[in-house]
Amino acid sequence: MSQTTAAPAAAPRSAAADTALVAVFAALIAASAVAPAVPVGALGVPITVQTLIIAFTGMCLGPLRGFLATALYVALGLIGLPIFSSFRGGIGVLAGPSAGYIIAFPLFALLVGLVARWALARLTGWRLWLGMFAGAVVASVVCVHLLGALGMAVNGGLPLGAAFAADALYYPGDIVKNALAAALAVTVHRAFPQLLTRRVLRAR
Template sequence: MQQTNPAPHPTPAGTPARARTSWNATDLSLIAVFAAVVAASAILPAIPVGQVGVPITLQTLAIMVTGIVLGPWRAGAALSLYVAVALAGLPIFSQFRGGIGVLFGPSAGYIIAFPIAAFAVGFLARIVFRRFDRFRFLALFAACTATSLLITHPFGIVGMMINAKLDLAAAVAADVVFLPGDILKNLAAAAIGLSVVKAFPRLQSRPARRS
């Protein structure tokens, strides 16, 4: 009697696909596309705040969405590409800045944190999609907020202490003004990221050791 293989079970919406062994052309294209999305979010009108002048932008929103959708390794690669191209001289940082000189400004800590934050929220998002069937929105919001509080803001504070010569209290005070906006952007990122993954679950198909 001929034995037939059972039909594969369909992947539930919003659940990451099975791991692959390496990146393919689609992965590389997604990395480039999301790097461009972050660049577009940076060149939208920025709002400088405080005496230090670090601007409020939509970059953190784009970074969180990138992490949720692409997972840690591809999101980290997308943000590394974005930062590398900008530091090479392309004016795609906020306020049309570019070049290595940006690392000597008050925003340097936030910029250095971008790839790390993208990786971190991507890692946490993977856990959410694997282990949470309910309350995914709240879990993704918590992942974005934890990344902001534990990575983005501390790096930003250290950057202002080094480059703007602020003491710790002054740097924290300068950073606190970004928190309300970050909460709103994290809510939006969780909603957008969850919607994208539900609509295109294959976007999260990933290499086994890279994501």
């Protein structure tokens, strides 16, 4: 008798594992707020390492889980936990000049996660790092910097042009942080190649 082999079947990731990863990366983002913040510009919106960790989160977890991890972090901060930069917390931060950046965090993780998923499916070697890095820079510009500047204009009372000029101070640091996040994420995906892919079970 001939024996047929069934086609490979994709097994969904464990919901428990996904939940654990979301919680762990949310805690990692919160822990990054402990690093000293450097106030910049007239409004004193600080340079932090949080955007590095958020980019890393999106690159490692992908769009949905990266968004959920970052949104969990933001939600916990808004309900009062002192996990934003300089140990701030509470809904009052949305009345400050950094509100636009905080709102942008989950969207940034989502966009970076989409880039990472695309890059992992098509690129290898140094091109994988370059693809993640370039995508994170673009996502940062169209999301974090745009909303951040608007937040400074609305809550800081700056003219729109002045707000975008103030935001430009953060570009060099963000480029460096996105490069580091991409390098770390590539290392993680080499060690855990199924982190953003579905496991395949072959019927026997």
